[in-house]
Amino acid sequence: MIDTIGARARAASRELSRSTGEARRRALLQMAGAVEAATVDLLAANDADLRQADTEGIGAALLDRLRLTEARVAAMAAGLRTVASQPDPIGRETGGWVLHNGIRLHKVRVPLGVVAVIYEARPNVTADAVGLCIMSGNAVILRGSSYALRSNQAISRALCAALTEVGLPAHAVQLLEDTSRDGARALMQATEWVDLLVPRGGPGLIAAVQADATVPTVIDGAGNCHVYVDSAADLDMARSIVVNAKVQRPGVCNAAETLLVHEAVADDFLADVAKTLMAEGVELRGDDRSRELVPEMLEATEDDWATEFLDLIMAVRVVPDLDAAIEHILRFGTGHTEAIVTEDTEAAEQFVSGIDTAVVAVNVSTRFTDGEEFGFGAEIGNSTQKLHVRGPMGLESLTSERYVLYGSGQVR
Amino acid sequence: MIDTIGARARAASRELSRSTGEARRRALLQMAGAVEAATVDLLAANDADLRQADTEGIGAALLDRLRLTEARVAAMAAGLRTVASQPDPIGRETGGWVLHNGIRLHKVRVPLGVVAVIYEARPNVTADAVGLCIMSGNAVILRGSSYALRSNQAISRALCAALTEVGLPAHAVQLLEDTSRDGARALMQATEWVDLLVPRGGPGLIAAVQADATVPTVIDGAGNCHVYVDSAADLDMARSIVVNAKVQRPGVCNAAETLLVHEAVADDFLADVAKTLMAEGVELRGDDRSRELVPEMLEATEDDWATEFLDLIMAVRVVPDLDAAIEHILRFGTGHTEAIVTEDTEAAEQFVSGIDTAVVAVNVSTRFTDGEEFGFGAEIGNSTQKLHVRGPMGLESLTSERYVLYGSGQVR
Numbered sequence: 162m163i164d165t166i167g168a169r170a171r172a173a174s175r176e177l178s179r180s181t182g183e184a185r186r187r188a189l190l191q192m193a194g195a196v197e198a199a200t201v202d203l204l205a206a207n208d209a210d211l212r213q214a215d216t217e218g219i220g221a222a223l224l225d226r227l228r229l230t231e232a233r234v235a236a237m238a239a240g241l242r243t244v245a246s247q248p249d250p251i252g253r254e255t256g257g258w259v260l261h262n263g264i265r266l267h268k269v270r271v272p273l274g275v276v277a278v279i280y281e282a283r284p285n286v287t288a289d290a291v292g293l294c295i296m297s298g299n300a301v302i303l304r305g306s307s308y309a310l311r312s313n314q315a316i317s318r319a320l321c322a323a324l325t326e327v328g329l330p331a332h333a334v335q336l337l338e339d340t341s342r343d344g345a346r347a348l349m350q351a352t353e354w355v356d357l358l359v360p361r362g363g364p365g366l367i368a369a370v371q372a373d374a375t376v377p378t379v380i381d382g383a384g385n386c387h388v389y390v391d392s393a394a395d396l397d398m399a400r401s402i403v404v405n406a407k408v409q410r411p412g413v414c415n416a417a418e419t420l421l422v423h424e425a426v427a428d429d430f431l432a433d434v435a436k437t438l439m440a441e442g443v444e445l446r447g448d449d450r451s452r453e454l455v456p457e458m459l460e461a462t463e464d465d466w467a468t469e470f471l472d473l474i475m476a477v478r479v480v481p482d483l484d485a486a487i488e489h490i491l492r493f494g495t496g497h498t499e500a501i502v503t504e505d506t507e508a509a510e511q512f513v514s515g516i517d518t519a520v521v522a523v524n525v526s527t528r529f530t531d532g533e534e535f536g537f538g539a540e541i542g543n544s545t546q547k548l549h550v551r552g553p554m555g556l557e558s559l560t561s562e563r564y565v566l567y568g569s570g571q572v573r
Numbered sequence: 574m575i576d577t578i579g580a581r582a583r584a585a586s587r588e589l590s591r592s593t594g595e596a597r598r599r600a601l602l603q604m605a606g607a608v609e610a611a612t613v614d615l616l617a618a619n620d621a622d623l624r625q626a627d628t629e630g631i632g633a634a635l636l637d638r639l640r641l642t643e644a645r646v647a648a649m650a651a652g653l654r655t656v657a658s659q660p661d662p663i664g665r666e667t668g669g670w671v672l673h674n675g676i677r678l679h680k681v682r683v684p685l686g687v688v689a690v691i692y693e694a695r696p697n698v699t700a701d702a703v704g705l706c707i708m709s710g711n712a713v714i715l716r717g718s719s720y721a722l723r724s725n726q727a728i729s730r731a732l733c734a735a736l737t738e739v740g741l742p743a744h745a746v747q748l749l750e751d752t753s754r755d756g757a758r759a760l761m762q763a764t765e766w767v768d769l770l771v772p773r774g775g776p777g778l779i780a781a782v783q784a785d786a787t788v789p790t791v792i793d794g795a796g797n798c799h800v801y802v803d804s805a806a807d808l809d810m811a812r813s814i815v816v817n818a819k820v821q822r823p824g825v826c827n828a829a830e831t832l833l834v835h836e837a838v839a840d841d842f843l844a845d846v847a848k849t850l851m852a853e854g855v856e857l858r859g860d861d862r863s864r865e866l867v868p869e870m871l872e873a874t875e876d877d878w879a880t881e882f883l884d885l886i887m888a889v890r891v892v893p894d895l896d897a898a899i900e901h902i903l904r905f906g907t908g909h910t911e912a913i914v915t916e917d918t919e920a921a922e923q924f925v926s927g928i929d930t931a932v933v934a935v936n937v938s939t940r941f942t943d944g945e946e947f948g949f950g951a952e953i954g955n956s957t958q959k960l961h962v963r964g965p966m967g968l969e970s971l972t973s974e975r976y977v978l979y980g981s982g983q984v985r
Contacts, residue, residue: 178929260941260947264941273959273960274929356959377958377960379960395982401984404984405985509979514591520976520977521976523977523978523979524980524983525982526983526984528985529978529983530976534672535678535976547686547768547769548769548973549960551974551975552976563932563933563964564932565925566932566934566935566937566941567921567936568934570807570813570814571938572814572818573941
């Protein structure tokens with residue numbers, strides 16, 4: 162089964178790799194219109210998914226993610242149009258020089274080929290992933306959740322119809338109807354067909370991919386993000402950043418989990434920020450020094466420093482200096498996003514050079530690690546690995562580079 | 574054991590990541606001098622390795638690769654100086670823009686951290702790998718062959734002494750003395766410590782890495798390279814390229830293995846090139862049409878199309894047109910280097926856009942896929958994978974990128 166789908170995807174990817182940016186752009190605009198035109202169908206399919214999921218008791222939060230509304234369908238279409246407005250990465254020359262013997266060397270961006278995406282019950286991911294993959298010249302194999310199967314089928318049907326209308330191969334977008342674990346594993350191991358697998362989901366999915374995948378993957382890992390408030394911080398700015406990083410959307414990977422405060426400002430800062438955080442419903446778990454200053458805090462355990470709460474919980478620690486903050490982050494961070502608040506340029510530079518993560522933020526909330534915020538139009542994930550690509554993954558993350566040599570008979 | 578070495582490498586990599594390009598450059602020049610100054614020691618250690626390897630009967634070709642001479646020691650030093658003369662990739666800004674809210678975003682090149690290299694009995698790789706890793710700000714863990722242990726120890730001793738003389742951490746270069754398979758496997762699975770593993774060796778090593786490695790790897794895979802002689806080829810140029818690509822150094826990955834000839838020029842070209850190749854000692858294995866034209870050819874089997882001979886053997890096929898040549902290469906190529914010889918620009922572009930490999934060469938021998946030829950000073954391998962890096966791997970292949978955000982209190 163996967164071999165049939167894979168071979169079709171490969172063939173489609175070869176056609177796509179020769180398509181113009183203009184044709185791919187037209188496809189995305191056509192898709193946006195098709196999604197809007199199919200709104201009634203999409204909502205009906207989604208309604209059937211929702212009713213079945215509800216009887217299976219998947220819970221309110223998951224139901225909300227699964228739900229499509231007119232506004233969400235419109236947002237999918239808008240997302241496709243935004244990606245279509247991005248510069249085409251394919252064919253872009255990223256380097257070029259003439260070798261000592263006169264050979265002209267060009268380093269050129271090309272599509273990866275076939276991208277597989279495994280994701281949870283969020284139908285909007287279907288359109289996001291398809292838009293990014295097609296715009297970057299890749300065929301895509303989608304494997305969504307069983308809970309969202311009817312919604313995903315309806316969306317991908319609209320997208321495929323749009324593809325063929327503009328003359329691109331329909332098999333460039335294929336949705337796996339087999340939503341079993343075995344089906345997912347077959348996709349993870351389809352080394353002949355899949356050039357990149359992007360898993361979008363929680364720790365369970367990531368662990369399964371790390372254990373079973375033999376195809377190349379980019380891991381969208383955990384975000385145990387810290388905000389460090391330096392002795393030279395503007396404390397009003399610090400409060401605003403800490404509260405935003407923790408509270409504005411606690412369930413996402415770029416939310417902050419631990420607050421580190423320089424002891425020189427802990428007296429002034431901690432009681433103040435704790436009051437605001439607790440008023441927002443945040444449970445604070447502090448070290449001994451923090452609890453002296455804010456007795457309402459619970460006691461933080463070693464586990465708390467290492468936990469991505471994804472919830473209204475924050476660990477708090479008072480540190481003697483910048484180095485201790487860096488040490489803490491090097492030990493417990495997950496390579497996602499780390500922020501410092503300081504007015505001291507030297508301290509900022511020391512933090513930036515001491516910490517190696519996808520994103521280091523100076524006087525900015527951790528919440529900005531995001532493809533849309535970075536200007537990529539959308540993101541297919543957020544890489545916490547060092548190879549291939551790091552941070553928010555836009556169109557460029559779905560490409561490779563190759564060399565083309567032009568000569569006049571040169572031999573060695 | 575690997576945890577001790579890994580922790581030391583990690584600590585050294587953090588120091589290195591904060592070092593200046595000038596300090597790293599100075600280290601490489603110091604290393605070059607140290608290697609030259611230690612010539613007598615290196616030759617003595619190598620002599621002991623050679624004598625033991627000879628009693629174990631490793632064969633003339635392997636003995637030759639293992640052997641150091643004064644000229645080869647001088648070449649190691651020269652290689653270090655060439656890498657030192659390359660532009661420093663670290664800290665280079667590869668992108669930068671201002672977000673809608675005024676946040677200044679910088680995309681900056683940073684070292685990977687700790688690089689592990691597993692390689693065969695070629696002591697010069699020790700100096701090459703160390704030079705590239707240190708210049709790119711990475712700590713390196715070396716695991717060479719047991720046959721070369723004394724040579725590698727003597728070389729790495731000289732290199733480490735040079736490191737400390739310029740004030741860089743000695744543990745930035747560590748040679749594993751445990752050359753067992755278990756030792757290699759421990760390194761392949763040291764996910765806490767190793768950011769990139771580069772295996773340099775034959776199919777056996779690559780297969781072991783693909784089966785056992787859990788750390789990130791870049792695979793230096795097989796090179797089943799083709800030369801396609803188009804109907805519009807300059808046939809003198811074609812002969813010169815085919816003979817060079819096959820004969821000049823048949824044992825390396827960028828040598829050509831299969832010759833594809835357009836049927837319109839097969840009559841004129843094949844007998845002629847076959848005569849030259851056979852005079853150079855090449856065994857030809859052809860399809861039916863080739864054997865009609867050159868009866869001395871053996872019969873090619875399906876296996877021959879898929880084989881990287883690494884020897885004076887060449888498979889030969891007459892194809893009806895350019896598309897058939899592309900089809901053949903898509904089926905049997907390994908993503909390394911593919912060459913077309915043609916005076917027809919349109920045919921060249923069709924070939925370039927139809928074939929996705931690390932290097933596509935127009936009117937150039939396949940033998941130019943090489944870090945030194947590309948101007949990288951040296952190479953740590955030659956990637957046939959699409960993620961992270963493709964083709965000859967120089968300094969840049971040993972780096973990652975990250976984002977640094979500077980703001981003034983922006984929140985979402």
